[in-house]
Amino acid sequence: MTKVYSRPKLLKKKIFHYCAGCGHSIIHRLLAEVIEEMNLQERIVGINSAGCSVFAYDYLDIDMAEAAHGRGMAVATGLKRASPETIVFTYQGDGDLAAIGTAETVHTANRGERITTIFVNNAVYGMTGGQMAPTTLLAQLTTTTPYGRDARLEGHPIRVSEMLALLGGVVYIERTAVDSPTNIRKTKKSIRKAFQVQIDGLGFSMVEILAPCPINWKMEPLEAWQWIGKEMTKVFPLGVIKDITGQKDAD
Amino acid sequence: MAKVLMDGNSVIGEAAIRAGCQCYFGYPITPQNELTEYMANHLSRKKGCAFIQAESELAAINMVFGASLAGVRVMTSSSSPGMSLKQEGISYLASCELPSVIVNMSRGGPGLGTISASQSDYFQATRGGGHGDYRTIVLAPSSGQELADLTHRAFDLADKYRIPVLILGDGILGQMMEPVEFKHEAPAELPVRSNALRGAKGRASRIVRTCTSNTSDMEELNWSLYRRYQLIKEEEITCETFLVEDAEMIVVSFGIAARIARGAIKNARANGLKVGLLQPVTLWPFPSAKVEELANRAKYFLVFEMNMGQMIEDVQLALNGKGETFFYGRPGGVIPTPSEVFRVISRHYYQKGLS
Ligand SMILES: Cc1ncc(C[n+]2csc(CCOP(=O)(O)OP(=O)(O)O)c2C)c(N)n1
Ligand code: SF4
DSSP: OOOOOOOOTTBOSOOOOSOTTOHHHHHHHHHHHHHHHTTOTTTEEEEEOSSGGGGGGGTBOSEEEEOOTTOHHHHHHHHHHHOTTSEEEEEEEHHIIIIITHHHHHHHHHHTOSOEEEEEEOSEETTTTSEEOTTOOTTOOBTTBTTOOOHHHHOOOOOHHHHHHTSTTEEEEEEEEOSSHHHHHHHHHHHHHHHHHHHTTOOEEEEEEEOOOHHHHTOOHHHHHHHIIIIIHHHSOOEEEEEOSOOSOOO | OOOEEEEHHHHHHHHHHHTTEEEEEEOOOTTOHHHHHHHHHHHTTSTTOEEEEOSSHHHHHHHHHHHHHTTOEEEEEEOHHHHHHHHHHHHHHHHHTOOEEEEEEEEEOSTTOEEEEOOTTHHHHHSOSSSSSOOOEEEOOOSHHHHHHHHHHHHHHHHHHTOEEEEEEEHHHHHOEEEEOOOOOOOSOOOOOTTOOSOOTTSOOOEEOOOOSOHHHHHHHHHHHHHHHHHHHHHOOOEEEESOTTOSEEEEOOHHHHHHHHHHHHHHHHTTOOEEEEEESEEESOOHHHHHHHTTTOOEEEEEESSSSSHHHHHHHHHTTSSEEEEEEOOTTOOOOHHHHHHHHHHHHHHTTOO
16 A cells, blocks of 8 residues: 655644644645655754744654744844744744734845745634634634724734735745645645745745634534634635745645 | 043944944933944944934834844943833843844933933832833943943843843943943945745734733743743853952942042052942843952941932942941032042941941
8 A cells, every 4th residue: 555645744743732723734844745745944943932832843853943923023033034044934823923023024035035824724813712813804803802803902813915916025924724625735835935935045934724713712623723714814814925036836 | 452542422322333233223312322323323334234313212222123133232321211212122132032232321300400420220120110011131341342242242241131221321431531442343245134024925824913912921921931040040140250359348330430449549548448349241130249258357348429329229238237338429410539439438447447
């Protein structure tokens, strides 16, 4: 019998601390696969952020460091400028990347830093217990929008990818989701392409991944996965947001 | 090398480059802009080096964090309000044991304050400033030459103890032109620090972290930092003294205030007053043993600072009731003159019946 699938070597043999049905574990696995397939493990450094994924280094067998909440892209910038041969990525949630770290995000992208960002958008603050995120949908219930997010009081969900796409330094941004096997495969391809942009020295690349947070959405895992396709993608449509590489795919 | 005439901010820049500083990240704020500009001129297009005018002090200090992760010598600089923003990053640097040099050419505050020189950031610099139980080495130069020498030393100390090192200067030091001799040649190339993160080539992967849900891990980190701080206290305390041998009153001052105090003390000596100077060069660790030793002879300590009394707490702790302290300070960016300090010295001197 031919083996079609196996555990990526770069994924440590540990049990994830994430909740059942959480998107982070799938994305970790995809990252491990891509890094292994692209043979980057000897020259890659990951910067993870405050948020549920703060312990990402417990699972990925590569050099990793932690940044202060929101500062991942500044840390990645410093590392990359000091050591341009190193492949550097940040792994950030929506609270981290689009609230406290907005300035770092905008300016890192605008400078066209040769880094790659994995932006996990689950529309809430997971780690701190389900408060509103900048990406929380209108009418969505969170612990700090107990009456549902109201645009007049809490503003609109920020479309970070579209916003960053306007900036000159941005080369490639795609929005994907991990709500179905097809979309998971697309996400992997997109991560691969984002790393290729960095390897080619073209500029800033980012993959925004819509991911479920069943616990804080107060849904069963399956229901949460369906909610991504039904509700989230209305505000955050999937697809390539910006691509000036001139190449269709990394492969 | 012959002496060159330079402003203090540029002196730091040149000394840093000669110490092998490859990366500088900063955000403009007066009175330290000449340093940022110096680095833009000398690092931004140099091979293997990097300069970024960051979007904020927060970003700059976190870029420092990243470059230090990569194992190179890195520096940032700012002035008081900007230093407040850097505290988050300094706490993380301390926790992750990442060497780095951070310059504060301080100004008068609180708030936005004035761009004129002040020493009101002493507490912030020596007490940690950010959250958590950490220390940074703090060096306080008082002249252009000391700026050059201490900048070099700052990089060495940072690497030796894997600790952020602060240089606490002020607006006068930063802007004043003085002849300076650079005693070191820039290294051709420094080796990458052995614990750098650049990818796990030929070794197991590494993690640089601060977050732990394990309280005993956290305690162990704090203990290990504490042990290093004790070692620094044993090895690295530096201070200058001036005419202390027969002094009955000691003026304690740091940085530019110490320079002003020297003038006042010369004047006092010319008038027959037995007054000397103790100038702490490392503000942390503080030269407490030296204060104690001096108290064996001199009973009176006049602490003169350009703030409302911050270092005086360290002097009093060191004296532990042994000598009597007086304080003279002016906050708000006003620069006291040597004759003003001389008058204060004389008043206390005669009031204590020392003549
Ligand atoms: C300066 C600072 N403020 C607040 C926090 C608390 N905090 C930790 S994670 C987090 C939000 C994380 O949300 P997100 O980035 O969306 O990641 P998720 O947990 O959803 O994966 C916050 C506010 C912190 N660690 N640091
Ligand atoms: S709280 Fe949400 S983001 Fe955090 S682990 Fe659980 S499901 Fe994942």
